[in-house]
Amino acid sequence: MARNDISGLFGKSPINPLQQHMKQVHLCLKEFGNFAKAAAKQDWEKAESIRQSISKKEHKADELKKKLRMNLPSTFMMPFSRRDLLDVLLIQDSIANITKDLAGLMMTRHMVLPVEVSQTFQDLIAVCVKTSAAALEAINELDELLETAFSHRERKVVDDIIGKINGFEHESDGVQHQIRDALFALESNTPPVDMMFYYRAVEWLGETADAAQKVGSRLEVMLAK
Amino acid sequence: MDIITQNHEILIMLAIGFGLFMAWGVGANDVANAMGTSVGSGAITVKQAIIIAIIFEFAGAVLAGGEVTATVRKGILDASIFVDSPHLLVYGMLAALLSAGFWLLIASSVGWPVSTTHSIVGAIVGFGAVGVGIDAVAWGKVGTIVASWVISPLLAGTLAVFIFKSLQKRIISTETPLENAKRYLPFYVFIVGFVIALVTLLKGLKHVESLKHLGKDLPTSMMIAVIVGIIASIIAAVIVRRIKTNPEDDADFQYANMEKLFGGLMVVTACSMAFAHGSNDVANAIGPLAAVYSIVESGGDIASKSVLPSWILLVGGGGIVFGLATFGFKVMRTIGKGITELTPSRGFAAELAAATTVVLASYTGLPVSTTQVLVGAVLGVGIARGLASLNLRVINRIFLSWIVTLPAGAVMAIVFFYALKGLFGA
Numbered sequence: 001m002a003r004n005d006i007s008g009l010f011g012k013s014p015i016n017p018l019q020q021h022m023k024q025v026h027l028c029l030k031e032f033g034n035f036a037k038a039a040a041k042q043d044w045e046k047a048e049s050i051r052q053s054i055s056k057k058e059h060k061a062d063e064l065k066k067k068l069r070m071n072l073p074s075t076f077m078m079p080f081s082r083r084d085l086l087d088v089l090l091i092q093d094s095i096a097n098i099t100k101d102l103a104g105l106m107m108t109r110h111m112v113l114p115v116e117v118s119q120t121f122q123d124l125i126a127v128c129v130k131t132s133a134a135a136l137e138a139i140n141e142l143d144e145l146l147e148t149a150f151s152h153r154e155r156k157v158v159d160d161i162i163g164k165i166n167g168f169e170h171e172s173d174g175v176q177h178q179i180r181d182a183l184f185a186l187e188s189n190t191p192p193v194d195m196m197f198y199y200r201a202v203e204w205l206g207e208t209a210d211a212a213q214k215v216g217s218r219l220e221v222m223l224a225k
Numbered sequence: 226m227d228i229i230t231q232n233h234e235i236l237i238m239l240a241i242g243f244g245l246f247m248a249w250g251v252g253a254n255d256v257a258n259a260m261g262t263s264v265g266s267g268a269i270t271v272k273q274a275i276i277i278a279i280i281f282e283f284a285g286a287v288l289a290g291g292e293v294t295a296t297v298r299k300g301i302l303d304a305s306i307f308v309d310s311p312h313l314l315v316y317g318m319l320a321a322l323l324s325a326g327f328w329l330l331i332a333s334s335v336g337w338p339v340s341t342t343h344s345i346v347g348a349i350v351g352f353g354a355v356g357v358g359i360d361a362v363a364w365g366k367v368g369t370i371v372a373s374w375v376i377s378p379l380l381a382g383t384l385a386v387f388i389f390k391s392l393q394k395r396i397i398s399t400e401t402p403l404e405n406a407k408r409y410l411p412f413y414v415f416i417v418g419f420v421i422a423l424v425t426l427l428k429g430l431k432h433v434e435s436l437k438h439l440g441k442d443l444p445t446s447m448m449i450a451v452i453v454g455i456i457a458s459i460i461a462a463v464i465v466r467r468i469k470t471n472p473e474d475d476a477d478f479q480y481a482n483m484e485k486l487f488g489g490l491m492v493v494t495a496c497s498m499a500f501a502h503g504s505n506d507v508a509n510a511i512g513p514l515a516a517v518y519s520i521v522e523s524g525g526d527i528a529s530k531s532v533l534p535s536w537i538l539l540v541g542g543g544g545i546v547f548g549l550a551t552f553g554f555k556v557m558r559t560i561g562k563g564i565t566e567l568t569p570s571r572g573f574a575a576e577l578a579a580a581t582t583v584v585l586a587s588y589t590g591l592p593v594s595t596t597q598v599l600v601g602a603v604l605g606v607g608i609a610r611g612l613a614s615l616n617l618r619v620i621n622r623i624f625l626s627w628i629v630t631l632p633a634g635a636v637m638a639i640v641f642f643y644a645l646k647g648l649f650g651a
Contacts, residue, residue, distance in 0.1 A: 011613075
């Protein structure tokens with residue numbers, strides 16, 4: 001007996017795959033913390049093995065992204081717009097991409113940040129990880145949101161998390177400023193090319209927090225259908 | 226007239242055989258769709274679903290199926306055309322049964338979308354219009370039936386939106402969903418029990434000789450319906466209270482226990498679905514059989530008012546049970562596996578909406594498609610943002626089933642009609 005029955009009506013929920021993807025992305029960023037520590041100690045062997053692991057996780061996130069996209073034909077009726085969902089997915093994915101590129105950049109250049117900013121850089125990583133963790137928390141609320149059919153009560157919970165994300169992102173901006181100020185003071189005594197890439201590392205790292213914040217705000221749009 | 230009296234026995238035998246065949250098809254395919262949602266949400270096992278189906282399909286057919294049976298039996302065609310040639314009506318009904326049965330068999334083995342209702346209506350209209358004459362078809366009634374195919378899923382969808390929104394407001398998105406589920410769910414069951422009982426009393430029972438008097442006056446019917454509703458809600462309350470909830474289950478997903486309560490009530494909704502399906506779809510097999518029987522038994526009297534003998538219902542019920550036992554349980558299992566995304570609370574809303582709609586259709590004597598009504602109800606829950614993803618391509622399949630099933634049933638019925646005519650004589 002073939003599929004001439006009512007079960008053809010039910011598509012696979014995109015929510016769990018989206019959560020899995022965000023989890024994977026968050027793991028990438030979290031692992032970057034370890035990478036940066038190893039790099040700061042100039043333990044390049046360890047750093048390389050962590051970089052490979054990050055790369056593997058990024059690849060896995062990519063696979064999850066592709067699979068989710070494939071299972072999302074335009075004939076699906078979902079409680080949110082398909083466009084918004086795909087946007088959230090792409091923004092999530094950018095976190096993993098940036099992290100992978102950043103680890104790659106630091107690895108090839110054997111980049112060690114000047115001792116004056118070394119600690120602040122670690123702080124920035126911590127703030128970015130915190131921001132993405134909050135974004136993951138928000139995405140993980142999606143099953144509860146669906147179960148309550150996006151009730152106001154549950155949306156309030158998500159709004160609170162999104163508020164938290166925004167706060168963290170703001171915090172990350174502050175830390176970035178500190179690093180830039182410190183780097184600026186070092187400019188005259190540092191090789192310009194190194195300097196350029198220090199700035200770039202800080203910029204990319206900051207972008208992960210931005211992306212995590214965008215995940216939150218896109219999610220808000222997605223829920224407010 | 227001679228044809229009928231001469232071939233009295235063989236015609237009855239054929240009618241029983243074809244009726245069984247058709248009922249088998251209904252049991253093998255259609256019932257599984259009606260019950261699959263309950264199985265899919267994990268609330269009841271396939272075995273339980275079959276037991277429920279056997280009891281309540283039967284009850285639905287016997288207690289509330291009379292009105293639709295009457296429509297299929299003599300509503301679609303204009304009986305006055307056949308007064309001088311009752312044997313043509315006998316051939317036609319036999320052909321319709323055979324054609325619908327075959328179509329179910331072919332379509333479900335190939336995987337085309339089927340609806341028993343559409344195939345039998347298509348078949349009867351087909352042989353009537355082509356085999357006898359355009360005037361033989363009661364086009365007004367056919368128009369109403371076709372309209373009901375559009376309206377019934379829409380109605381079920383609307384009802385589902387309301388039921389689900391109300392569940393959301395009263396239970397799901399409150400501070401204490403678990404307590405509220407225990408408090409309010411029996412009330413929902415009461416309403417459904419009341420509606421089904423009232424409809425059955427007012428319209429269904431008049432076709433059951435020994436229970437006819439019960440539906441005669443409104444106050445008594447209301448009283449009985451209230452009592453049935455109360456009994457149903459007490460059963461629901463007991464079920465809900467006996468379910469063991471475990472607060473630890475809610476650590477990961479805070480609605481796990483609430484869903485468990487809804488799951489317990491899926492037994493009740495499955496019963497109402499089976500009853501509704503029995504009250505409407507069983508008539509597809511019984512109606513033509515009853516038509517043949519009454520004409521043949523009265524020696525060709527079209528207007529014969531003879532009541533349905535109970536063995537005809539047994540043929541319908543027996544055929545369905547046989548269909549369930551041979552194929553239906555497999556289909557049910559497959560369908561159940563296919564719809565695990567439907568959680569009990571959603572299944573509850575969709576099934577209540579669908580069952581109520583189908584029973585109301587039975588009340589008006591309109592043969593509708595239970596599957597399509599259920600699809601409408603599920604889409605309603607989807608519109609209320611209750612489901613993660615629904616494949617709207619199914620709607621195309623429904624249209625396809627319209628476009629394919631109606632003419633297929635008709636063409637086959639015409640062929641069988643002429644074959645029978647050649648066999649027994651015009």
